[in-house]
Structures are given as C-alpha cells and as structure tokens.
Amino acid sequence: MLKHHFPEASDLIYGCMGLGGSWDDTPITREDKMHAQRAVEAALDAGITVFDHADIYTLGKAESVFGQLLSEQPHLREKMILQSKCAIRFADSSGPKRYDFSSDWVTQSVEGSLRRLNTEQLDVLLLHRPDPLIELDEIARTLATLITTGKIKHIGVSNMNRYQMAYLQSALNTPIVANQLELSLSARDFVEDAISVNTPDHAHSGFSAGTMEYCMTHNVQLQAWGALAQGRFTGGKTQGETDESTAKLVRELAEKYSVSPEAIVLGWLTRHPARIQPVIGTTNPERIRACAQTTALSLSREDWYLLFETARGQDVP
Numbered sequence: 001m002l003k004h005h006f007p008e009a010s011d012l013i014y015g016c017m018g019l020g021g022s023w024d025d026t027p028i029t030r031e032d033k034m035h036a037q038r039a040v041e042a043a044l045d046a047g048i049t050v051f052d053h054a055d056i057y058t059l060g061k062a063e064s065v066f067g068q069l070l071s072e073q074p075h076l077r078e079k080m081i082l083q084s085k086c087a088i089r090f091a092d093s094s095g096p097k098r099y100d101f102s103s104d105w106v107t108q109s110v111e112g113s114l115r116r117l118n119t120e121q122l123d124v125l126l127l128h129r130p131d132p133l134i135e136l137d138e139i140a141r142t143l144a145t146l147i148t149t150g151k152i153k154h155i156g157v158s159n160m161n162r163y164q165m166a167y168l169q170s171a172l173n174t175p176i177v178a179n180q181l182e183l184s185l186s187a188r189d190f191v192e193d194a195i196s197v198n199t200p201d202h203a204h205s206g207f208s209a210g211t212m213e214y215c216m217t218h219n220v221q222l223q224a225w226g227a228l229a230q231g232r233f234t235g236g237k238t239q240g241e242t243d244e245s246t247a248k249l250v251r252e253l254a255e256k257y258s259v260s261p262e263a264i265v266l267g268w269l270t271r272h273p274a275r276i277q278p279v280i281g282t283t284n285p286e287r288i289r290a291c292a293q294t295t296a297l298s299l300s301r302e303d304w305y306l307l308f309e310t311a312r313g314q315d316v317p
Contacts, residue, residue: 001275002050002221005154005177006081006123011270011295013050013223014043014288015281020061028065035283036065042285044079046292052180052223052279053117054085054128055109060116067118083124083178084113085158087131101131103142110151126156126180130164140171147174156180158225161208165220176220181211183224183276185246185268185311186232195316216274224269227278228291233311234261242313249310259297260290264307267297271304 002009019039021032043051053063063084070077086109091097100106110125125146127139146152156178157165169176183190189207215222232238233247247261254261269276280291299307309315 001219002081002124002178002277004219006050008049009081009277010047010049011275011277012046012048012266012291013052013277013279014040014048015052015225015279016062016066017054017057018062018281018283020058020063020065023058025059028061028068032061033065033068037069038285039283039288040066040069040076042288044076046289047295048288048292049079050081050083050277052083052085053113054088054126055113056088056090056128060112063113063116067116071118077119081123082117082119083126083156084110084117084122085126085128085180086110086113087128099129099131099133101127101134101139103138106139106142107146110146114151121150122152124154124156124178125152126158126178127160127168129159130157134168136167136171139168143172144174154178156221162211162214163208165214165218169218175218178221178223179211179215180223180225180279182226183222183269184227184229185265185307186229186243187226188308188312191308192312212274221277222274223277223279225279227269227280228262228265228282233265242311246307246311249307253299253303253307256303257297257299259293262287262290263293263297264299266291266294267299268304268307270294270297271299 019036154177158180193207
C-alpha cells in the first residue's frame with residue numbers, strides 16, 4: 001500500500017487533469033492559474049496530500065500551472081506526495097497515437113514533468129498504459145537509472161492487469177507500489193469478477209480476473225480513476241432508470257449518514273478491503289470539500305451491497 005512508503009498519504013488523491021486550461025497550445029492565463037490555486041488549496045485544506053499528474057494532461061499545462069504554484073509557494077511541496085504518469089503519446093508527425101516504454105521516451109517524459117512541476121523528484125512515476133512493444137530489460141534499466149539518479153522515488157503502473165504487473169515486477173529490484181484503474185459504482189467489474197466465479201456471467205466481466213487479489217497480496221496500492229463516475233449519481237446526467245434509482249439511493253444514504261452524495265459514492269470504493277484510493281478531479285472547491293467527507297464514512301455491509309445491487313440492476317447471483 002502507498003502508506004507503507006508514505007505514512008502521510010491521504011485516503012483521497014487529487015487528480016490534476018482539469019488544471020491548466022484547454023487541451024491545446026493556448027498559453028496558461030491568469031485565470032487558469034487562479035483556478036488551479038483555488039483547487040489545490042481546497043484539496044490541501046481538506047487533508048489531501050497526494051496529487052496525481054500525467055505528462056499529457058492539458059498537453060503539459062496541468063503540470064506547468066502546478067509548477068508555477070510550487071515556484072511561488074515552495075513550502076507546499078513538503079506537504080505533498082507528487083506522482084505523474086507517462087507513456088501515452090498522441091498522434092504527431094512521427095506516427096499515430098501510441099504507447100511508448102522506450103528508454104528515450106520515458107526518460108525525456110520524466111525530465112519534462114520535473115521541469116514543468118518545478119521539483120527535483122517525483123515521489124511516484126506511473127506507466128500510464130501498457131505498451132505491447134515493451135522491452136522488459138530496457139524499461140527495467142531505465143526505471144532503475146531514474147531511481148538511482150534521484151529523479152523518481154517509486155514505480156507504479158496504470159491500467160495493468162495482474163499478469164502485466166507480475167511480468168514487469170520480475171525485472172525490477174524495487175516493488176511496484178501502485179496501480180491506477182477505472183473503479184467506481186458504474187465501473188463495477190472488479191466486484192463482478194469476485195462474485196461471478198463459477199457462473200456464466202464471469203465470461204462477460206471486463207475486469208482481468210485476480211487483479212484485485214494480486215494487488216492486495218503484493219501491497220500494490222489500488223487507485224481509482226473515474227471514481228465519481230462523471231457525476232452520474234451525484235447530480236450529473238444519468239443513463240437510464242438504473243442510474244436514476246442509484247442516484248436516488250445515494251441521496252437517501254447521504255441523508256442517513258449525514259454526508260454528501262459524493263462521499264457515499266466514494267465511500268463505496270473505500271469500504272472495500274483493498275483500501276482503494278479514489279482520485280477526484282473536480283476543480284470546484286465546494287465539491288472537493290464534499291468529497292473529503294468520505295474519510296469520516298464507513299458504509300455498513302448491508303448498505304454497500306444495496307448500492308451494488310441497485311447500480312447493477314439485479315440481485316447478486
């Protein structure tokens with residue numbers, strides 16, 4: 001778990017994908033900077049210490065605007081665990097959209113993130129998506145060099161199954177500390193995998209069997225991107241009657257537990273024994289505070305299953 005390496009790690013992660021303005025080459029504006037400052041300060045005030053980046057977020061501007069804040073308030077860095085991701089390459093003059101675990105690309109990506117974030121070291125580097133053309137020895141040497149030169153402290157992954165993690169780990173001399181996956185009340189296949197064994201439904205699960213158990217056994221921190229399901233159950237656009245029923249139940253449970261609807265949705269994840277860390281990406285300070293109420297919540301087994309069954313639209317097998 002991340003807390004094995006960082007005792008100060010918060011139960012929630014602040015995802016910085018929404019910082020920096022638009023996804024184009026428009027320069028960062030003063031309003032973009034103020035927007036980022038309000039969000040980061042709200043996250044820190046809510047007790048969040050882990051901040052999640054990627055080199056591609058708003059084409060690098062998310063890291064850049066964050067780095068500007070750290071440049072002006074360097075003391076904030078001591079309160080943060082900074083992680084960033086690399087290996088996704090958008091289409092360019094060299095080729096189509098692709099994933100790249102080559103030494104040159106990973107190294108220059110990390111150096112670019114450090115420069116933009118105005119920091120000397122990433123606490124965690126996550127490989128963003130698996131590269132089918134991975135050269136195991138090459139990526140292992142590259143990651144080892146990044147650690148020994150002090151550019152990164154720990155290694156994580158994103159969107160990998162247990163076999164891919166085990167394969168990568170076989171060449172590393174340091175543990176994989178985190179895996180960031182899409183997990184939410186709408187992306188429930190990680191639970192379907194657990195309950196549908198020995199049933200025909202298991203063949204339809206979109207989640208790689210055993211990935212949760214691998215992470216829990218090997219102390220790999222599970223981080224949940226898309227944790228709020230794009231707001232489907234907390235006032236956003238629903239997708240049919242099942243979503244509407246789930247949103248209604250979320251509101252009822254929020255009243256029962258005296259917390260926000262966001263806390264109920266996130267609390268469904270944090271109730272899992274894997275101690276999942278939800279990544280929240282809202283830039284609205286009020287909603288950040290609403291999400292932070294999750295830390296004071298522990299759903300009963302009955303309410304956890306009620307949410308699960310309502311969201312799936314049927315009883316468990």
